[in-house]
Amino acid sequence: MSPILEGQNLALRFVAVRALDDVSLALWPGEVVAIVGESGSGKSTLLRVLAGLAAPQAGRVLYHDADGAAQDVHALREAERRTLMRRDWGFVHQNARDGLRMGVSAGGNIGERLMAAGGRHYGNIRTAAAEWMARVEMDPARMDEAPRNFSGGMQQRLQIARCLVTRPRLVFMDEPTGGLDVSVQARLLDLIRSLVAELGLAVLFVTHDIAAARLLAHRIVVMRHGRIVEEGLADRVLDDPQHPYTQLLVASVLAA
Amino acid sequence: MTDPGYNFAYLDEATKRMIRRALLKAIAIPGHQIPFGAREMPLPYGWGTGGIQVTASILGPDDTLKVIDQGADDTTNAVSIRRFFHRVAGVQVTTRTAEATIIQTRHRIPERPLTEGQVMVFQVPMPEPLFKLEPRLAETRRLHALGDYSLAQVKLYEDIARQGEGGSAYSHPVMVNHRYLMSPSPIPGFDNPKLHMSPALMLFGAGREKKIYAVPPYTSVVSLDFDDHPFRPVRAPHACAACGSTTSYLDEIVTDDRGGRMFVCSDTDHCAENQMARKAAE
Ligand SMILES: Nc1ncnc2c1ncn2[C@@H]1O[C@H](COP(=O)(O)OP(=O)(O)O)[C@@H](O)[C@H]1O
Ligand SMILES: [Mg+2]
Ligand SMILES: [Zn+2]
Numbered sequence: 001m002s003p004i005l006e007g008q009n010l011a012l013r014f015v016a017v018r019a020l021d022d023v024s025l026a027l028w029p030g031e032v033v034a035i036v037g038e039s040g041s042g043k044s045t046l047l048r049v050l051a052g053l054a055a056p057q058a059g060r061v062l063y064h065d066a067d068g069a070a071q072d073v074h075a076l077r078e079a080e081r082r083t084l085m086r087r088d089w090g091f092v093h094q095n096a097r098d099g100l101r102m103g104v105s106a107g108g109n110i111g112e113r114l115m116a117a118g119g120r121h122y123g124n125i126r127t128a129a130a131e132w133m134a135r136v137e138m139d140p141a142r143m144d145e146a147p148r149n150f151s152g153g154m155q156q157r158l159q160i161a162r163c164l165v166t167r168p169r170l171v172f173m174d175e176p177t178g179g180l181d182v183s184v185q186a187r188l189l190d191l192i193r194s195l196v197a198e199l200g201l202a203v204l205f206v207t208h209d210i211a212a213a214r215l216l217a218h219r220i221v222v223m224r225h226g227r228i229v230e231e232g233l234a235d236r237v238l239d240d241p242q243h244p245y246t247q248l249l250v251a252s253v254l255a256a
Numbered sequence: 257m258t259d260p261g262y263n264f265a266y267l268d269e270a271t272k273r274m275i276r277r278a279l280l281k282a283i284a285i286p287g288h289q290i291p292f293g294a295r296e297m298p299l300p301y302g303w304g305t306g307g308i309q310v311t312a313s314i315l316g317p318d319d320t321l322k323v324i325d326q327g328a329d330d331t332t333n334a335v336s337i338r339r340f341f342h343r344v345a346g347v348q349v350t351t352r353t354a355e356a357t358i359i360q361t362r363h364r365i366p367e368r369p370l371t372e373g374q375v376m377v378f379q380v381p382m383p384e385p386l387f388k389l390e391p392r393l394a395e396t397r398r399l400h401a402l403g404d405y406s407l408a409q410v411k412l413y414e415d416i417a418r419q420g421e422g423g424s425a426y427s428h429p430v431m432v433n434h435r436y437l438m439s440p441s442p443i444p445g446f447d448n449p450k451l452h453m454s455p456a457l458m459l460f461g462a463g464r465e466k467k468i469y470a471v472p473p474y475t476s477v478v479s480l481d482f483d484d485h486p487f488r489p490v491r492a493p494h495a496c497a498a499c500g501s502t503t504s505y506l507d508e509i510v511t512d513d514r515g516g517r518m519f520v521c522s523d524t525d526h527c528a529e530n531q532m533a534r535k536a537a538e
Contacts, residue, residue, distance in 0.1 A: 078398075078402065079402045079404075082402065082404065101410070104410055104414060105414060105417060107413075107417060108410050108413050108414050108417065111410070111413055112406060112407075112410050113406075115406045115409040115410060115413065116404070116406035120409075120481075120482055120483050121482060121483045121484050122413065122416055122482040122483075122484050122485050123484050124484075125413065126417075144417050144418070
């Protein structure tokens with residue numbers, strides 16, 4: 001078996017900051033990996049580079065598609081990369097505004113990917129949108145309402161439904177529960193966990209919430225100053241952190 | 257007689273050549289918007305300067321020009337444009353669709369089927385069909401290049417979800433030659449089917465936005481729709497009060513201040529032809 005996604009020797013430097021400094025990372029089919037680290041450590045940058053949203057200055061990202069062919073994500077033609085992102089991948093942003101079309105109804109948001117994939121049957125699109133609203137525990141009767149009518153937690157559920165409707169193999173999430181009330185966070189995490197298990201998704205998610213990482217992740221990658229300082233099985237990393245930085249992080253001494 | 261103070265058809269020959277080059281490109285890539293260096297015209301933008309520049313560039317001394325506005329030949333806008341070209345080009349003008357070689361239009365395509373050799377020139381206010389969905393022009397260009405029109409489909413989805421009907425009354429977007437999404441701005445959806453496989457050449461000029469696009473004769477033009485909500489051209493369900501037509505596109509006219517109204521053909525030439533045929537038959 002080969003990894004579903006591989007980042008090899010990735011580097012990206014902003015004017016004064018090395019946001020990614022020779023980072024390599026592999027994700028396996030069906031695996032859930034959490035990227036943790038304090039604010040500014042390069043988590044979001046790594047996720048965006050791996051998801052093809054930002055180009056690295058060095059290194060490459062390989063995606064192994066369902067047929068087993070390896071695609072160099074940043075060397076693809078734009079049309080191919082867009083197709084890949086919409087067909088095989090999903091991206092859940094921390095801010096619903098970045099992941100939803102705020103001027104389009106909940107149903108239209110979920111249906112967009114189906115239409116992009118060639119869906120031209122209005123009734124089928126609505127049926128699928130209603131099904132996915134139900135699956136993320138939203139009221140399908142509200143499918144014609146605009147995203148702004150929904151709470152922050154519901155908007156994140158909507159983003160998730162919008163990503164999953166085309167049954168991607170790989171989902172990226174950047175702080176999917178960030179900025180939500182604690183109880184809302186817990187319910188959302190439960191939902192993500194059950195969907196991921198049900199669909200056998202590979203998930204790469206960024207969080208500064210150690211509890212979220214423990215709940216969802218099989219494996220944890222710890223970042224600091226644009227480098228991976230430690231990685232391993234979630235329980236091992238959290239119960240027996242090796243790197244002093246991870247020890248601080250687990251002890252919640254470092255604020256995110 | 258041509259006004260000797262102007263070059264034939266007002267524009268200088270270099271400008272006409274530049275516009276003709278843009279037109280040739282537009283015809284070669286059906287539905288694709290071509291930028292052109294629009295000139296100032298002696299009319300304000302809302303008056304169809306894009307269409308006027310296209311007409312000026314293709315007009316020859318033997319052409320016969322018809323100008324319609326809302327389907328009528330006798331509105332101020334239509335009359336002034338017709339007069340303008342009569343003065344600066346000395347060409348024949350007509351109100352008869354059958355006699356015209358060039359028809360400049362703002363809102364309609366004539367009811368009488370167009371024939372080979374005829375050219376329609378549309379005055380376009382907004383050439384970009386994705387404009388309301390994606391305000392960044394660079395991004396709309398990218399979407400056209402990728403042929404990625406899911407946004408337009410989402411818009412249609414929203415229209416149906418909201419109004420239960422997919423026929424935007426005007427400017428309903430079309431796929432041209434199975435490749436480019438195009439705005440047939442600002443004709444009613446009723447006229448969209450007339451673009452499909454028309455024997456006439458269709459030229460579109462947007463003066464303010466400085467864009468030209470075209471549909472060559474016998475080109476596929478398909479209105480965006482859903483399989484289970486097929487595009488339906490709609491007209492008011494009445495007969496024309498003047499000629500009795502039950503197939504032409506109708507305008508609603510308020511006849512008094514007590515809510516009285518009637519429906520008549522928007523295409524005045526077509527209506528006159530129908531009335532004449534009716535008289536002849538009586
Ligand atoms: N577009 C950008 N321009 C300049 N600096 C950036 C940009 N994006 C991120 N950075 C910098 O790169 C570093 C890593 O940022 P980021 O990946 O967002 O960290 P994290 O997600 O771990 O908080 C930070 O110092 C941040 O300020
Ligand atoms: Mg971040
Ligand atoms: Zn009539």
